[in-house]
Amino acid sequence: MTAKRYTASDITDNALDALYENANEGWRRGDRWKERAEQAEAALARLTTWCDELDEYSRVVLQDETAVHPVAANVRQQLAQPEENSTK
Numbered sequence: 645m646t647a648k649r650y651t652a653s654d655i656t657d658n659a660l661d662a663l664y665e666n667a668n669e670g671w672r673r674g675d676r677w678k679e680r681a682e683q684a685e686a687a688l689a690r691l692t693t694w695c696d697e698l699d700e701y702s703r704v705v706l707q708d709e710t711a712v713h714p715v716a717a718n719v720r721q722q723l724a725q726p727e728e729n730s731t732k
Contacts, residue, residue, distance in 0.1 A: 688723070695719050 695716035702711040 691719065691723075 695713070698713035698716040699711070702713040702716075703709055
């Protein structure tokens with residue numbers, strides 16, 4: 645069963661208020677999701693910066709310009725997009 649559809653001639657102030665409240669809640673929910681996404685992106689940026697610092701430390705200690713810190717490599721592997729598995 646579908647909800648009643650209102651027309652311009654039969655919508656009430658209360659129904660219109662409820663409609664606006666529902667729309668506003670949707671916008672607030674979207675704002676909360678955006679804020680969480682921005683916080684997650686910032687955390688990932690801090691983590692990848694830390695991985696770069698670990699690599700630089702390894703290069704200095706090992707005196708090897710191509711050295712990669714094993715923890716940094718593992719973190720990057722864990723963060724990487726999973727490869728698509730498809731059968732042909």
